[in-house]
Amino acid sequence: MKKQLVLLLALPILFTGCYHAQITTGLQSSNEVYQQAWAHSFIGGLVPPNIVNAEQHCTNGVARVETRLSFLNMLAQFVTLSLYSPMEITVTCAASPRADLHPDSKTLEVPKNSETEIVLGAFNDAVKLSAESKQPVYVSFQ
Numbered sequence: 001m002k003k004q005l006v007l008l009l010a011l012p013i014l015f016t017g018c019y020h021a022q023i024t025t026g027l028q029s030s031n032e033v034y035q036q037a038w039a040h041s042f043i044g045g046l047v048p049p050n051i052v053n054a055e056q057h058c059t060n061g062v063a064r065v066e067t068r069l070s071f072l073n074m075l076a077q078f079v080t081l082s083l084y085s086p087m088e089i090t091v092t093c094a095a096s097p098r099a100d101l102h103p104d105s106k107t108l109e110v111p112k113n114s115e116t117e118i119v120l121g122a123f124n125d126a127v128k129l130s131a132e133s134k135q136p137v138y139v140s141f142q
Contacts, residue, residue, distance in 0.1 A: 019067075019068055019069040019074075019087075020066065020067075020068040020069075021066065021067045021068070022064060022065070022066045023064065023065045023066075024063065024064045025061070025062055025063055025064070025094070027060075027061060027062070027063040027094035027095070027096070028063065028094060028095040028096060029063040029064060029092050029093075029094070029095060030060070030063070030092070030093050030094060030095040032057075032058060032092075032093035033090060033091065033092050033093065034052070034054070034057040034058070034090070034091040034093070035088070035089070035090045035091075036049075036052065036088065036089045036090075037070070037088050038073070038086045038088070039052075039067075039086060039087050039088065039089045040084070040086055041085045041086065041087060042083060042084060042085060043082065043083060043085065044077075044082040044085050045085050045087070049086075049087065049089070052065075052089055052091060054091050054093075057091060057093065058091065058093035058094065059093070060093060060094040060095065060096055061093070061094040062091055062092070062093060062094060063092045063093060063094040063095070064090075064091075064092040065089070065090070065091050065092075066089070066090040066092075067087050067088070067089050067090075068087065068088050068090075069086075069087055069088070070088050073085075073086045073087055073088060105135050105136045105137060105138060106129055106133070106135070106137045106138070107137070107138040107139070107140050108122050108125060108126050108129075108137065108138070108139050108140070109140050109141075109142050110122045110139060110140070110141050110142070111141070111142060112141045112142060114141075122139050123139060126138070126139050
């Protein structure tokens with residue numbers, strides 16, 4: 001009986017391996033951070049959490065995005081047999097806009113609510129300019 005109790009108590013600890021994914025953009029990080037401790041996902045992450053709209057939180061773009069499972073997230077997942085699979089999302093904002101990385105780069109400006117054809121045309125033009133100049137070309141939505 002004691003062995004079963006020890007196994008039952010040790011089981012959650014055995015399944016508390018850390019999950020941590022990090023995406024970096026190469027931009028300098030700022031002190032501005034947006035964190036969502038309980039991003040709701042389901043069925044072991046097959047149904048992902050809602051998209052975090054970083055544009056609302058970061059005026060200069062994103063430097064890093066991290067997703068991880070905290071101990072409490074893993075505990076909730078364990079108790080619900082992975083039907084409910086919360087995760088923690090942290091977005092670190094950039095200190096300066098992307099265009100500051102390459103001072104020689106060009107930026108194509110597109111009005112925010114442009115039609116799809118105009119947006120696609122801007123991206124096509126950016127690809128052509130980048131191939132010709134061998135420098136990055138940015139598309140900015142103003």
